[in-house]
Amino acid sequence: MAKEQLIPKSDNISEWYTEVIKLADLADYGPVKGTMIIKPYGYGIWEQMQQALDSKIKDRGVDNAYFPLFIPMSFIEKEQSHVDGFAPELAVVTHAGGEKLEEALVVRPTSETIIYNSYAKWIQSWRDLPVMMNQWCNVVRWEKRTSPFLRTSEFLWQEGHTAHETHEEASAMVEWAMDSYASIYRDYLAIDGYVGYKSASERFAGADRTLTYEALMPSGKALQSCTSHDLGQNFSKVFDISFQSRDKDSEFVWQTSWGFSTRSIGGLILMHGDDNGLRLPPKIAPTQVVIVPAKLTDEVIAYGNQIMEHLKQRSIRTVFDIRDDETFGYKLNKWEVKGVPIVLKVGPHEESDKTLTFRRRDTFDEGTFQFNELHVSIETLLGEIQDNLFTYSRDLKLKNTRQAQSYEEFKNILATHQGFIKVCWNDDADIEKKIKEETKATSRCCLLNSQVGGVDFYSGKPADKVWIFSHSY
Amino acid sequence: MAKEQLIPKSDNISEWYTEVIKLADLADYGPVKGTMIIKPYGYGIWEQMQQALDSKIKDRGVDNAYFPLFIPMSFIEKEQSHVDGFAPELAVVTHAGGEKLEEALVVRPTSETIIYNSYAKWIQSWRDLPVMMNQWCNVVRWEKRTSPFLRTSEFLWQEGHTAHETHEEASAMVEWAMDSYASIYRDYLAIDGYVGYKSASERFAGADRTLTYEALMPSGKALQSCTSHDLGQNFSKVFDISFQSRDKDSEFVWQTSWGFSTRSIGGLILMHGDDNGLRLPPKIAPTQVVIVPAKLTDEVIAYGNQIMEHLKQRSIRTVFDIRDDETFGYKLNKWEVKGVPIVLKVGPHEESDKTLTFRRRDTFDEGTFQFNELHVSIETLLGEIQDNLFTYSRDLKLKNTRQAQSYEEFKNILATHQGFIKVCWNDDADIEKKIKEETKATSRCCLLNSQVGGVDFYSGKPADKVWIFSHSY
Numbered sequence: 051m052a053k054e055q056l057i058p059k060s061d062n063i064s065e066w067y068t069e070v071i072k073l074a075d076l077a078d079y080g081p082v083k084g085t086m087i088i089k090p091y092g093y094g095i096w097e098q099m100q101q102a103l104d105s106k107i108k109d110r111g112v113d114n115a116y117f118p119l120f121i122p123m124s125f126i127e128k129e130q131s132h133v134d135g136f137a138p139e140l141a142v143v144t145h146a147g148g149e150k151l152e153e154a155l156v157v158r159p160t161s162e163t164i165i166y167n168s169y170a171k172w173i174q175s176w177r178d179l180p181v182m183m184n185q186w187c188n189v190v191r192w193e194k195r196t197s198p199f200l201r202t203s204e205f206l207w208q209e210g211h212t213a214h215e216t217h218e219e220a221s222a223m224v225e226w227a228m229d230s231y232a233s234i235y236r237d238y239l240a241i242d243g244y245v246g247y248k249s250a251s252e253r254f255a256g257a258d259r260t261l262t263y264e265a266l267m268p269s270g271k272a273l274q275s276c277t278s279h280d281l282g283q284n285f286s287k288v289f290d291i292s293f294q295s296r297d298k299d300s301e302f303v304w305q306t307s308w309g310f311s312t313r314s315i316g317g318l319i320l321m322h323g324d325d326n327g328l329r330l331p332p333k334i335a336p337t338q339v340v341i342v343p344a345k346l347t348d349e350v351i352a353y354g355n356q357i358m359e360h361l362k363q364r365s366i367r368t369v370f371d372i373r374d375d376e377t378f379g380y381k382l383n384k385w386e387v388k389g390v391p392i393v394l395k396v397g398p399h400e401e402s403d404k405t406l407t408f409r410r411r412d413t414f415d416e417g418t419f420q421f422n423e424l425h426v427s428i429e430t431l432l433g434e435i436q437d438n439l440f441t442y443s444r445d446l447k448l449k450n451t452r453q454a455q456s457y458e459e460f461k462n463i464l465a466t467h468q469g470f471i472k473v474c475w476n477d478d479a480d481i482e483k484k485i486k487e488e489t490k491a492t493s494r495c496c497l498l499n500s501q502v503g504g505v506d507f508y509s510g511k512p513a514d515k516v517w518i519f520s521h522s523y
Numbered sequence: 524m525a526k527e528q529l530i531p532k533s534d535n536i537s538e539w540y541t542e543v544i545k546l547a548d549l550a551d552y553g554p555v556k557g558t559m560i561i562k563p564y565g566y567g568i569w570e571q572m573q574q575a576l577d578s579k580i581k582d583r584g585v586d587n588a589y590f591p592l593f594i595p596m597s598f599i600e601k602e603q604s605h606v607d608g609f610a611p612e613l614a615v616v617t618h619a620g621g622e623k624l625e626e627a628l629v630v631r632p633t634s635e636t637i638i639y640n641s642y643a644k645w646i647q648s649w650r651d652l653p654v655m656m657n658q659w660c661n662v663v664r665w666e667k668r669t670s671p672f673l674r675t676s677e678f679l680w681q682e683g684h685t686a687h688e689t690h691e692e693a694s695a696m697v698e699w700a701m702d703s704y705a706s707i708y709r710d711y712l713a714i715d716g717y718v719g720y721k722s723a724s725e726r727f728a729g730a731d732r733t734l735t736y737e738a739l740m741p742s743g744k745a746l747q748s749c750t751s752h753d754l755g756q757n758f759s760k761v762f763d764i765s766f767q768s769r770d771k772d773s774e775f776v777w778q779t780s781w782g783f784s785t786r787s788i789g790g791l792i793l794m795h796g797d798d799n800g801l802r803l804p805p806k807i808a809p810t811q812v813v814i815v816p817a818k819l820t821d822e823v824i825a826y827g828n829q830i831m832e833h834l835k836q837r838s839i840r841t842v843f844d845i846r847d848d849e850t851f852g853y854k855l856n857k858w859e860v861k862g863v864p865i866v867l868k869v870g871p872h873e874e875s876d877k878t879l880t881f882r883r884r885d886t887f888d889e890g891t892f893q894f895n896e897l898h899v900s901i902e903t904l905l906g907e908i909q910d911n912l913f914t915y916s917r918d919l920k921l922k923n924t925r926q927a928q929s930y931e932e933f934k935n936i937l938a939t940h941q942g943f944i945k946v947c948w949n950d951d952a953d954i955e956k957k958i959k960e961e962t963k964a965t966s967r968c969c970l971l972n973s974q975v976g977g978v979d980f981y982s983g984k985p986a987d988k989v990w991i992f993s994h995s996y
Contacts, residue, residue: 078645080593081594081595081637081640082593082594082595085591085593087588087589087590087641090586093586093587093589094586094587113563113566113567114563114567115560116679117560118558118677119663120553120555120676121555122554125554138620138621139620140619140620140621141593141619142616142619143614146614147611147612147666148611155555157592157616168551168560172551177848183563187661188592190592190593193620206589
């Protein structure tokens with residue numbers, strides 16, 4: 051089925067992207083413009099990520115909670131840069147319970163304002179700090195141009211919100227969140243990227259500093275994959291979140307917020323899909339191994355069940371596909387499109403020899419091993435596939451990161467290559483705007499610990515920071 | 524702290540309810556009328572329930588998915604009884620992205636209409652059936668009178684939606700869902716109740732038949748705790764969810780929907796709280812055991828850590844409270860209000876003897892056991908507490924279920940007792956309305972398998988079904 055329908059990824063990656071989502075049954079369009087239905091297979095991937103990230107969040111002592119969907123318009127308006135940033139994207143409830151509301155309600159685009167309104171009530175003394183909460187929820191940002199997973203009017207995410215006694219503590223939290231996200235991207239999604247902080251014009255509306263994970267997609271465009279914000283005292287001052295310090299002074303708390311969304315699934319598809327469909331890294335694959343019987347005889351089914359039980363006992367997510375209305379070839383193709391890391395083919399031959407024939411989704415390598423070495427072989431293979439996909443992503447990033455000393459060189463690279471461009475630059479919003487107008491490229495991030503003695507690629511003045519620029523999603 | 528502040532439950536249970544939620548730090552009021560913030564301790568209870576229920580749902584082959592929050596108004600209007608039921612409670616988005624929308628969007632009060640619009644596209648043949656999906660999400664119903672957990676403008680729940688080839692299969696699904704819910708209520712929340720189906724005037728807007736779990740609260744009022752609906756072909760006909768049958772005919776699917784919400788936490792508080800605060804059944808307690816040190820010496824802390832490690836290895840959810848800014852007595856009181864099933868007191872005496880002193884939250888029984896019998900003793904105690912709380916709830920239900928042969932008798936019982944009244948009755952919406960106006964009592968459910976030869980308590984005509992009536996939340 052899919053092989054005939056799916057266009058080559060390199061021909062038109064955005065068309066390929068839309069098609070692969072459909073063929074792998076990840077999502078469908080919602081009836082309202084820009085909305086998306088996350089179908090079970092797509093949601094299964096999200097659940098794997100949630101589990102991994104939620105456990106990191108809990109280990110850090112951050113508690114899950116739930117704050118209301120509706121935010122009074124007046125809250126959003128309290129922090130000036132926040133309202134400037136979000137106003138164009140708000141969805142507004144004006145009527146409820148058959149009546150016009152006195153104050154319009156905003157459907158949360160992010161929850162800083164409603165959460166910090168409560169923090170102001172709950173925090174009195176340094177003994178109440180830190181307050182560290184997280185919620186898994188839906189948010190709404192009314193976008194003009196949308197694409198499944200990458201940019202949808204409503205999306206799912208987690209948003210962490212913390213309040214601290216000192217800026218030092220808050221900074222550590224901002225970095226911890228980004229480290230955790232980077233580990234999910236690298237170790238689970240097998241997506242390498244650069245960590246750095248955002249420029250003045252790209253940072254979160256209301257933050258002093260925003261850390262980001264920027265991953266290069268095979269299209270040559272960057273995906274801003276998740277962010278972690280140092281909010282300083284911007285919100286604590288406007289929401290009056292003050293506390294009595296150890297010295298009995300009244301002080302404002304230092305705050306952070308950080309979010310990881312279903313956009314990550316878009317990155318996963320773009321990064322690891324190929325001309326035959328998805329390729330899922332084993333750690334987040336809802337199904338890691340599928341057993342496809344060559345014949346539906348009693349012996350083969352008994353053997354398949356034996357294999358499945360064995361793998362399930364080792365917590366390997368396994369499906370035994372015994373549908374009787376699809377051919378062997380159709381099934382192989384179906385699971386290939388869905389990107390299941392390993393297919394085990396079992397037929398009368400394998401059953402009588404107590405062997406297994408495997409096919410890796412990432413390389414299409416095939417091989418045979420003995421039933422009695424089953425779980426060791428499978429665990430080894432899953433590890434190899436995970437590593438192989440990460441290596442692909444890391445190489446893609448490294449091969450497509452180029453250096454430019456001047457704006458001329460920068461434009462020449464853009465004219466011939468897609469990818470990241472490393473430059474020395476002094477963050478300046480006006481200059482960034484000009485570069486964007488002329489080249490459509492924007493700064494992605496300033497690399498951490500990138501102190502160098504260099505020359506600003508645009509102005510020629512001294513500059514001591516290394517930035518990454520590129521086109522982006 | 525709390526003992527002084529909390530009023531006796533029997534004095535004024537609704538005032539007690541509000542206070543205990545605050546003192547146990549379960550929830551707070553949101554800034555918008557009728558909304559609620561679920562604080563970490565309350566959310567921790569929800570997570571325990573989610574985990575138990577989600578695993579039942581997955582085991583049944585129902586897949587998690589996610590459908591959009593916003594439903595076009597025209598969808599809601601398709602099924603007449605559905606719109607009649609929900610219209611007064613809708614929250615409506617009229618503006619988004621800075622513009623007035625062409626069609627107003629409803630914030631989902633429940634998702635039948637948006638989900639079934641997709642099912643119509645996805646289902647073609649009997650081979651596509653059953654389709655069984657579930658989502659964990661927020662819903663909004665604009666209620667005039669609200670109360671934390673019991674009735675809030677926004678609440679969290681899961682909603683399952685299935686489509687089947689036959690009515691028989693759909694019926695089995697409706698019953699499976701209610702069996703699963705009843706098991707969560709009985710085995711986890713330790714709340715006994717009656718299972719039955721709703722009267723014509725109380726059933727879900729759009730259902731042919733609604734199963735409900737009705738639990739009697741200590742206030743004497745019933746809590747409709749969760750529902751499971753046989754939707755027949757009501758939605759499939761208006762949304763045109765048809766399929767080619769095995770006989771190549773075009774047929775409409777048979778559907779079910781079923782939901783379990785954060786209202787359950789309200790039931791839990793009402794049922795098992797006492798004059799000293801919450802009492803949590805061990806199976807859903809976020810913290811099952813708390814270790815409170817009598818002195819913060821190195822030896823006691825080392826011993827406490829040893830106990831905690833030992834319990835955590837047995838998957839017993841344990842907290843070791845080593846805060847240094849609260850006294851021993853304050854801590855005991857704090858955990859009592861929070862309803863943690865077992866408190867272990869450890870001091871120099873226990874440390875040197877390698878013993879433990881426990882206090883049960885449900886009975887306040889105290890005792891001592893040896894460290895080397897630690898986990899066995901704790902597991903036994905947790906089991907006993909779980910059983911004891913369930914017995915309390917079952918007895919409350921049985922003692923407060925009375926029978927009435929006539930309307931006169933029915934009214935006499937209501938005048939002197941709170942609780943359930945069992946009657947023979949022929950379901951009739953007009954009569955139910957009259958009874959409600961005169962007594963404020965409504966039918967809660969018709970008991971399953973309650974075929975009897977009897978006389979309708981209201982009309983005196985023959986009646987063969989047994990119904991439960993009562994006041995309700």
